[in-house]
Amino acid sequence: MLSPTKNSLKKVETLAKELGYTVRYEKGHFQSGYCLVESKKVVVVNRFFDTEGRLNVLYDVLSTFREEAQGELSDPSRKLWKKLRPFLGIRGEEE
Template identity: 70%
Template sequence: MLPMTKPNLKKLEVLAKELGYTVRYEKGNFQSGYCLVESRRVAIINRFFDTEGRINVLFDILSQFRPDETTLELSEPSAKLWKKLKPFLGIEAAEPNEAAAEEE
């Protein structure tokens, strides 16, 4: 798992952006989460949360995301982070060779 640090929070924010999410920090008395606004994914996180709380919210949001791995275009650092996080997010981590073998 990732250590709960600000640099790792930034990495998660970049990953979420590359996966199509807009990450916003808003103040108010609400639980964080994500919503669809005009078919766009928006992650709204309470700005009063500490680093650990923000990371946990991003984990929750990303755990609900099921991308099409064949069309997923991530930068190299984000691709490594996504591969590392998939088991913790409950997403099956099939290797490309295994997926091709299953299709045959």
């Protein structure tokens, strides 16, 4: 996994957005996670979580992603996706 820094969080947020997720930070008494709102993928993260907690939520959401979207990703996101897939338990075609 990546070290829990704001830079790492930004990279994973960008990856999630390129995979079709909308990432939102909201306050409240709730568990973070994701949901489908009118067929849109929305990740809602508790804004009071620290950087490591935010990354863990995004990792959890990305671990459910099973489609191959390699062609739609920017080059930095493609490299990050390839690096994270083994840690997220995602198998797929190797490049």
